[in-house]
Amino acid sequence: MADSKPNDTPPLDRWRFDALVAGAEKLWGLEAIARALNVSVDKARRLAREPSVPIYRPIGAGSYFAFRSELDAWLHGESFRRSQRSAAK
Secondary structure: OOOOOOOOOOOOOOOHHHHHHHHEEEEHHHHHHHHHHOOOOHHHHHHHOOOOOOOOOOOOOOOOOEEEHHHHHHHHHHHHHHHHHHHHO
């Protein structure tokens, strides 16, 4: 029997599955991620440090990557949260 190790991978839902099977959905490097988010590379680097932002950097790797569908879902969630905070004022 294999050793059980904790799994840090998010659960596989329909959006993550779509991102995994669609090769063009994977964005490699901060430049590509920044273009997809329409922000500077420095801003993308800062966002990558936030645990809630779906930008990944594997341990020991020099490159970041992200899935376009996860970034889109995150952006839509951020827009919704901002609108809710504005409405509450």
